[in-house]
Amino acid sequence: MDISGLTFKLYVDEFNNYSKEKNLDIDLKLNLLTMNNFSVSMVNSNMMFESLLKKKKSSYDIYFFDASWTRQYCPYFVNLSKYLEKDHINKFNENIISQLCFCDDHLIGLPLILGYEGLYSNIELLKKYNKRVPKTWKELLDTGKEILEKERELNNTELIGYNGEFFDNEVGLCSIYEFIHSSRETIDSPFPDLRSKEVLDAVLLLKEIKEEISSDEIFTSNLDYAFSKLQDGKAIFLKFYVYFTELIRTDSPYEMTSLPGINEGVSSTILTGYNIGIANNLDEEKLESALKVVKYLTSREVQKKLVLQNMIISAMTSIYDDEEVCANIKNCKMFRDAQPIAKPVDKTKDFNEYAARFSEYFYSFLYNNEDASTILRKIDDLARVYFIQINSKETSIGLIIFTLLIITIPLILLSLIFIHINKFSDHFSFLSKPSWYLIIIGIVVSLSSGFTKFGMISDIKCHLNDILFYTGYSIIYIPILCKLIISFPEENKYSKWISENRYKFVLMLFSIYIILNGLTFIDTYDIEDIIVNEGQNFQICAKNRIFTKLMYLLIIGYNIIIILSIFLLIFIEWNLKIVFYDIRFVLTSLYLSIITFAISSVFNILKIQNYILYFILYECSLFIISIINYLTLYGIRLLLPRLMKRNSEMDIIEKIRVHESSYEKSENIQSNTFTSNQTNSITSRVSGATNTTSKSNSLYSKIVEYHYSKHK
Numbered sequence: 001m002d003i004s005g006l007t008f009k010l011y012v013d014e015f016n017n018y019s020k021e022k023n024l025d026i027d028l029k030l031n032l033l034t035m036n037n038f039s040v041s042m043v044n045s046n047m048m049f050e051s052l053l054k055k056k057k058s059s060y061d062i063y064f065f066d067a068s069w070t071r072q073y074c075p076y077f078v079n080l081s082k083y084l085e086k087d088h089i090n091k092f093n094e095n096i097i098s099q100l101c102f103c104d105d106h107l108i109g110l111p112l113i114l115g116y117e118g119l120y121s122n123i124e125l126l127k128k129y130n131k132r133v134p135k136t137w138k139e140l141l142d143t144g145k146e147i148l149e150k151e152r153e154l155n156n157t158e159l160i161g162y163n164g165e166f167f168d169n170e171v172g173l174c175s176i177y178e179f180i181h182s183s184r185e186t187i188d189s190p191f192p193d194l195r196s197k198e199v200l201d202a203v204l205l206l207k208e209i210k211e212e213i214s215s216d217e218i219f220t221s222n223l224d225y226a227f228s229k230l231q232d233g234k235a236i237f238l239k240f241y242v243y244f245t246e247l248i249r250t251d252s253p254y255e256m257t258s259l260p261g262i263n264e265g266v267s268s269t270i271l272t273g274y275n276i277g278i279a280n281n282l283d284e285e286k287l288e289s290a291l292k293v294v295k296y297l298t299s300r301e302v303q304k305k306l307v308l309q310n311m312i313i314s315a316m317t318s319i320y321d322d323e324e325v326c327a328n329i330k331n332c333k334m335f336r337d338a339q340p341i342a343k344p345v346d347k348t349k350d351f352n353e354y355a356a357r358f359s360e361y362f363y364s365f366l367y368n369n370e371d372a373s374t375i376l377r378k379i380d381d382l383a384r385v386y387f388i389q390i391n392s393k394e395t396s397i398g399l400i401i402f403t404l405l406i407i408t409i410p411l412i413l414l415s416l417i418f419i420h421i422n423k424f425s426d427h428f429s430f431l432s433k434p435s436w437y438l439i440i441i442g443i444v445v446s447l448s449s450g451f452t453k454f455g456m457i458s459d460i461k462c463h464l465n466d467i468l469f470y471t472g473y474s475i476i477y478i479p480i481l482c483k484l485i486i487s488f489p490e491e492n493k494y495s496k497w498i499s500e501n502r503y504k505f506v507l508m509l510f511s512i513y514i515i516l517n518g519l520t521f522i523d524t525y526d527i528e529d530i531i532v533n534e535g536q537n538f539q540i541c542a543k544n545r546i547f548t549k550l551m552y553l554l555i556i557g558y559n560i561i562i563i564l565s566i567f568l569l570i571f572i573e574w575n576l577k578i579v580f581y582d583i584r585f586v587l588t589s590l591y592l593s594i595i596t597f598a599i600s601s602v603f604n605i606l607k608i609q610n611y612i613l614y615f616i617l618y619e620c621s622l623f624i625i626s627i628i629n630y631l632t633l634y635g636i637r638l639l640l641p642r643l644m645k646r647n648s649e650m651d652i653i654e655k656i657r658v659h660e661s662s663y664e665k666s667e668n669i670q671s672n673t674f675t676s677n678q679t680n681s682i683t684s685r686v687s688g689a690t691n692t693t694s695k696s697n698s699l700y701s702k703i704v705e706y707h708y709s710k711h712k
């Protein structure tokens with residue numbers, strides 16, 4: 001692949017000649033940055049290039065850019081699919097442009113130049129020993145080993161078997177990646193699983209190749225070394241970029257073919273190249289001109305012309321079926337049938353870090369004595385996102401929790417039958433049957449949010465998790481709030497209206513939840529990657545966007561208002577006969593749920609680095625909250641007949657009252673409470689040293705009066 005910029009100049013000259021010929025009044029100018037005239041590193045050059053693209057008004061309209069950075073440049077280029085005919089786009093090899101030119105279903109460029117790697121075989125030596133160009137890596141090893149041994153017997157000690165190109169930079173990563181890609185079972189097989197036996201056997205074979213026909217020194221040699229061997233002919237096999245014959249001496253003994261594979265017919269080559277794209281900040285006139293440039297330079301006419309000049313490898317692979325082309329260039333079949341794989345630039349958010357760690361781990365196996373399977377697992381973990389599955393080789397916790405959920409939920413629902421049994425009916429008099437149905441449904445809905453934690457995290461799962469949990473929570477406590485308002489110690493218009501319109505009231509409060517939860521769909525959740533160094537990465541739902549945070553706070557705030565209202569009403573109605581033990585069950589439910597939720601929140605703040613532990617803590621917190629709500633609000637009523645035995649409910653209440661009464665006596669100065677002049681008595685006890693009759697003290701006194709009142 002040309003890195004001097006000559007090919008880009010040819011493209012520009014080609015268009016300008018075409019523009020003059022067609023009187024297009026478009027002049028294409030080239031500002032070229034290459035390794036020859038620009039000393040900044042590849043990483044920094046990419047940053048500089050992106051800074052140009054970010055400008056609202058740039059000096060450039062069309063860009064030639066390294067296809068490795070397609071995903072990063074995605075926001076800055078127009079989607080060519082909207083402007084170019086399908087027939088024009090379809091002329092390019094679908095496999096190539098899908099790897100090099102698309103991001104988020106947007107075609108942001110078309111390939112102008114491709115870069116491939118090939119195997120250079122020393123034909124003179126192969127003919128001398130009656131060997132063919134190897135089709136598999138095992139054949140390359142066997143052939144290289146035999147020729148090396150026989151040549152060394154002839155004192156040809158400078159001959160090397162294979163160079164490998166496994167050195168410490170991005171080229172080394174490409175060599176590793178394409179070698180693993182070549183271990184596919186068939187041509188159509190996907191990139192192999194790094195933990196598979198096929199890949200393990202392949203990398204062990206690679207190490208054998210290094211030890212038998214090469215060395216650490218040769219395998220780590222750079223491109224200059226490989227090029228020198230192309231010139232002096234002192235290698236049996238070389239892996240190198242595709243260079244055209246003009247760059248290699250005319251009497252070179254080497255013949256270029258596709259790289260071998262583990263199985264015959266399977267090959268690989270790392271896919272690199274340069275795309276042409278149009279900036280997305282152009283006015284209509286400039287955009288129209290830019291489209292004419294792109295359409296012409298990516299036309300079959302121009303592509304074929306440059307292929308015939310041996311200047312490019314074209315992604316328009318049908319060109320290599322052209323008899324004229326194949327009569328004038330070598331390796332038509334190789335270019336037509338190439339099995340390319342792009343660099344894994346989209347595996348993680350930080351490709352440079354990924355590439356460095358990938359190479360570091362692999363070389364600890366290749367050049368040291370690290371276990372191959374362990375290293376492959378560590379490499380796989382760099383980009384793998386772990387999540388809990390029902391059937392998983394990693395852990396059985398998913399199956400355990402799932403089984404627990406699908407057993408618990410039906411049992412909770414089936415327990416609704418008890419409110420229809422006469423033996424228990426008195427114990428469910430606190431609420432109406434529809435309200436008990438709502439509470440059980442709320443518990444089940446809240447518990448069902450646990451299902452959203454199975455499988456890959458997605459935006460819809462993040463929404464569903466919060467909606468199910470908070471909606472379920474609201475369904476549980478809204479009927480209780482309604483009942484407590486109706487049971488208020490003193491008759492008032494609000495209690496009366498809610499008593500007469502309780503279902504409207506419940507629906508009104510619940511509608512607010514529906515609206516708030518519906519609004520959360522306006523914005524998306526962020527899927528946050530939890531990167532674990534030499535561990536198992538996973539993802540969580542993150543509320544990083546301002547609108548999402550705002551809606552979340554509103555929902556939490558609404559819940560807090562309902563809970564505080566229930567707390568206040570519980571305090572007011574603490575001694576009311578009709579709800580005496582019911583509100584104590586509700587209070588227990590609230591206290592234990594809040595404590596569990598607080599502990600769970602602390603764990604979230606701590607940023608747990610283990611996906612299994614994170615899942616267990618979430619599911620256990622959810623399960624505990626749900627079971628607490630079930631037992632304290634509903635389940636305890638099923639146990640009351642057994643707990644009560646011979647004692648009546650009123651006996652139990654009276655015992656509780658006696659205990660509280662003795663406690664009150666020890667705390668209060670006055671021995672007689674709530675006489676006919678209750679308000680004055682309470683006011684004197686609460687106010688102490690002041691005779692102020694302000695509204696706040698009056699309200700406080702009234703609340704305390706309600707609290708100690710035992711009548712309704």
